[in-house]
Amino acid sequence: MLARATAATPWGIEALPVEIEVDVRFGLPQMQIVGLPDTAVRESRERVRAAVKNCGFDLPARAVVINLAPADLRKAGNHLDLAIALALLAAHEKIDGEHLAGRILCGELGLDGGIRPIRGGLAIADLGRRMESSEILLPAENAAEGAALDAVPVIAVASLPEAVEHLTARTVIEPARARPAEVLREPAAPDLSEVRGQETAKRALEVAAAGGHNLLFVGPPGSGKTMLARRLPGLLPPLSLAESVAVTKIHSLAGSRPPSGLIRTRPFRSPHTDTSTPGLVGGGSVPRPGEASLAHAGVLFLDELPEFRRDALEALRQPLEEGFVTVVRAQASLRFPARFSLLAAMNPCPCGHLGDERHECRCTPNMIQRYRARISGPLLDRIDLHVEVPAVRLDELKGPPGEATEAVAARVLAARERQLARFGKGAPLPVNAALSPTELERHCRLEEEAGKLLDRAFERLGLSARAMTRVLKVARTLADLAGKESIATAQIAEAIQYRALDRPVGG
Ligand SMILES: Nc1ncnc2c1ncn2[C@@H]1O[C@H](COP(=O)(O)OP(=O)(O)O)[C@@H](O)[C@H]1O
Ligand SMILES: [Mg+2]
Ligand SMILES: [Zn+2]
Missing domain, CATH: 3.40.50.300 (P-loop containing nucleotide triphosphate hydrolases)
Structure with a gap:
């Protein structure tokens, strides 16, 4: 019998699908894994074998071939345990293979059949969204994270038998819910x-x-x-x-x-x-x-x-x-x-x-x-x-006490909005720090006195051309904080102050 299941493995910060095929036939009783299985995946075979047995599934001695696709993708072994175990059960006709279709099954198995947390739960949920999966089975510890995306139902499973009960609709588990925002609120940032x-x-x-x-x-x-x-x-x-x-x-x-x-x-x-x-x-x-x-x-x-x-x-x-x-x-x-x-x-x-x-x-x-x-x-x-x-x-x-974070953050937000309006929503990074030299010229209109001040400072402090660029960018931000389009002497004078290391030591 041939059975299929889908798992996922981390790739960068994303998750990529891994198709698992289990083929069971008469022959020398052994379990073989093909498709670029590194040591981590080979360890998976031992965990799956033990977990299936210890959960009371009695599998006859057969020749088992487990194929992992795509073959050229290096896979994190522990992510695949659950899907391999379930496909193995399906290939032995312990469960109906139909139950595995359209789902992503991810989790590491303990030898006792318990399911342990994995890395990248949110990325797996996001993969499920893109693949239009009907459901994702994740370790209980990862479920809240996966559910946070609120895209595909995430089922928290604590053990292999629990996963089987759910998939065969004997004991259906309700999808996990994202925790309410109050619970998530991290300790307040210092003020x-x-x-x-x-x-x-x-x-x-x-x-x-x-x-x-x-x-x-x-x-x-x-x-x-x-x-x-x-x-x-x-x-x-x-x-x-x-x-x-x-x-x-x-x-x-x-x-x-x-x-x-x-x-x-x-x-x-x-x-x-x-x-x-x-x-x-x-x-x-x-x-x-x-x-x-x-x-x-x-x-x-x-x-x-x-x-x-x-x-x-x-x-x-x-x-x-x-x-x-x-x-x-x-x-x-x-x-x-x-x-x-x-x-x-x-x-x-x-x-x-x-x-x-x-x-x-x-x-x-x-x-x-x-x-x-x-x-x-x-x-x-x-x-x-x-x-x-x-x-x-x-x-x-x-x-x-000085000004509170809230008041300063409001000015920051207003200045950011001015930049967004100027650079357009399409700009990859709509902040003054990311201005290219041409953009800098276009967007930094200096009032006459401001230009003179900059020239004098350039001469007197011996500022480099680089430092000049920095001064202009910062002056642009200062004008944005002041809600002004053109740059005045006040902004140039302030921006020059923020070049402490351009001044000679002790100066
Ligand atoms: N301007 C300040 N206002 C209030 N407390 C201060 C101030 N500067 C230093 N402290 C106190 O001194 C401690 C040490 O400051 P810290 O930020 O670690 O200094 P640094 O990093 O410059 O060595 C702080 O935890 C705080 O209690
Ligand atoms: Mg310090
Ligand atoms: Zn010293």
Whole structure:
């Protein structure tokens, strides 16, 4: 007897269908798997064999061939267990093969027949939507995540017998429901009002959020850089549904625990300085997304920037330029989305106290140069805003709370809407940070005095042409925040302030 079932395997952040054919005939009793089965899939055979037996299905000794198609697709073994087991039962006429048609069946089997969670539940649900499946069977732990898409009924199954009971309509299981939004609400993001003083740094966060600019904080330890950084996701506009789905797929693939529904808040990732290149941008034999992808649609915070491994920082160039990471494997290359706001922090010098009135800095200019030179030029080139964050004064710490996140986020949203209107809905990335040189010229109309100011600053500060471009983009965002089409001196003057690292050391 021949039986068929459909499972799915992760591919990038998506899931691809795997057709499983089980052929049972008289002959030498053995179970063979064909169709690029790697070790992981061969282990599946042992789990399936044990699970079927331990659930009390008595299968006669026959020759069994299991074919996995497409053959050239590397498959994650554990995703296929459930479908293989059910097709095996159908091929032995323990259940009617008709019950398997039109469904996607995914789950890892324990030896006792229990069904264990897998990665990428949301991507599988999305595949079911595209394939117009009638139903998807998923491990109980993945069901809420799959149901979040609200497209194809997702049935949570805890064991192989439960799956059989449901499919044969002996005990029908109701489709899982997405958890109500209240249950999903993640811990409230910290509020900007908690940061006392630091007006320039807070303003820089607002500008970064409004124009999609990357931002570097330079300041001594304890000045509140990390505290400020954590408040950036809350300033960004709410996630769109498409962004939410992409973020959930990425986290579902990478996380140790399946998400309990659609992720609705922007991610904040703060990888450690010794994170490896694959850790930062993704990789591995079964490719997993790295921190850059886990920060997709959110914030990647690189604290102590000069301490990061050089090769890892270099690897960030692709995501910073293209918004995705390419992971190349022998058979194919795949992409993980990785469009994030980069936020970095560093001390002004190796000891951290340069420019601090209360502590003496003993670093030589040479040491300071070397320390700063550790941040690679190409990375620095992608950072429009560098801002000094001085040690916070006591009277500031005791001062009244500042503006709340909500108020600043409203201005950010209005500025984003101006950009959207200007660049059009078709623009791949409708933010000022993504402006090309030609667009920059077209969209940045300088008032006369503003143009003169820019020229003078260019001469006097010795700004590079690159720095000039950054200043213009930021000035465009400042004008958008002010609700203005043309750029005035106030915007140019402010934008020039955000080039701390273009000034000579100690200047
Ligand atoms: N401007 C500030 N307003 C309120 N608290 C602050 C401020 N700056 C620092 N702190 C306090 O000091 C702690 C250390 O700040 P942190 O953000 O870790 O500094 P940094 O990252 O610059 O070393 C914070 O957790 C917070 O309690
Ligand atoms: Mg810190
Ligand atoms: Zn120092």
